[in-house]
Amino acid sequence: MPKIKAVVMAGRWIDWISDMKTASEKLHIVGVPTRDDLLREVVDAEVVIGRLPHEAFLKAKKLRWVQSIGVGFETMLYPEMLQSEVIITNTAGAYDSVISEHAMAHILAHSRGISGHERNRKNRKWSREVHVMQIDGLTACVLGLGSIGRTIAKRLHAFGLHVIAVDVQAKTPPEGVARVVHPDHMLDVLPEADIVLVALPLTKSTEGVINAQCFNRMKKTALLINIARGPIVNEPDLITALQTGQIAGAGLDVFETEPLPTNNPLWDMPNVSFTPHIASQCDEGNHNIKQIFIDNLRRYANGETLMNIIDKEKGYLVRPH
Numbered sequence: 001m002p003k004i005k006a007v008v009m010a011g012r013w014i015d016w017i018s019d020m021k022t023a024s025e026k027l028h029i030v031g032v033p034t035r036d037d038l039l040r041e042v043v044d045a046e047v048v049i050g051r052l053p054h055e056a057f058l059k060a061k062k063l064r065w066v067q068s069i070g071v072g073f074e075t076m077l078y079p080e081m082l083q084s085e086v087i088i089t090n091t092a093g094a095y096d097s098v099i100s101e102h103a104m105a106h107i108l109a110h111s112r113g114i115s116g117h118e119r120n121r122k123n124r125k126w127s128r129e130v131h132v133m134q135i136d137g138l139t140a141c142v143l144g145l146g147s148i149g150r151t152i153a154k155r156l157h158a159f160g161l162h163v164i165a166v167d168v169q170a171k172t173p174p175e176g177v178a179r180v181v182h183p184d185h186m187l188d189v190l191p192e193a194d195i196v197l198v199a200l201p202l203t204k205s206t207e208g209v210i211n212a213q214c215f216n217r218m219k220k221t222a223l224l225i226n227i228a229r230g231p232i233v234n235e236p237d238l239i240t241a242l243q244t245g246q247i248a249g250a251g252l253d254v255f256e257t258e259p260l261p262t263n264n265p266l267w268d269m270p271n272v273s274f275t276p277h278i279a280s281q282c283d284e285g286n287h288n289i290k291q292i293f294i295d296n297l298r299r300y301a302n303g304e305t306l307m308n309i310i311d312k313e314k315g316y317l318v319r320p321h
Helices: 012-023 035-044 054-059 079-083 096-111 114-122 147-158 183-192 212-217 235-244 283-301
Strands: 004-009 027-032 047-049 065-067 087-089 139-143 162-166 179-181 195-198 223-226 249-252 272-274
Touching (some): 004 035, 004 283, 012 283, 047 283, 054 079, 096 114, 096 147, 096 223, 096 249, 096 283, 139 147, 147 195, 162 183, 179 183, 212 235
Parallel strands (some): 004 027, 004 047, 139 195, 249 272
């Protein structure tokens, strides 16, 4: 019986092929370190591990499943993919802890004045005048209750914050969340929040959804944290809100354009902390991803239901209720 051909795209995951082969003897796993290798090997592959580019998808004649190498998969939602029966899965759950810790780091850098003190340190300035505040007792609004959003909500609750969430799927509040509302009511709850945390997937409906209208509804003392995708936040509107004092600050790990252009005002704003899209970086998260790959390969080889199947039309992982 012919083996199931799986292609592993370029990246650190190629080094995991020997581990992936332990999933099943039914698998024939091939690494493709270059574009030309991918275009040649994908023709008769049933499985691809990676974010498959459009060009390669069009050459794939036997493809049945693509395992994204991260939580994101939006670059694969081209028309031919949407019209096909090819399954997309992602690695939801792998980075929940580290990304929630990263979000808390941005919050604490602002609330305890660490960002300001670091700027003073660079200038050899000893000052105790940097603004600080207590977050215990404040209200946070978490936008998106996927596995990352739910984990962040639990962290915020443990720090003593009152947590409201906005989510399209949740019917009842999960652990750590006091109240959950549908996105149609997002503008109604934003005025309550001292911290607004973006944990949404990037879809047609969420692109640019955090805009001037939202900033006008937020407190002037509010902090925006984005650890999701840059295009969810309208960046020019955010810059204006930060420059005019419409909101107090922002902690950003993602941007509309990456790397961030050197002429972008966000580089020099004293009320902004940012990191270069590295919230998920850690050995533990990589280990979790490897285990998801192995488990899903085993499931596929045995004809079992895969983990983290994406609803391609909706553009997100549909959670069980």
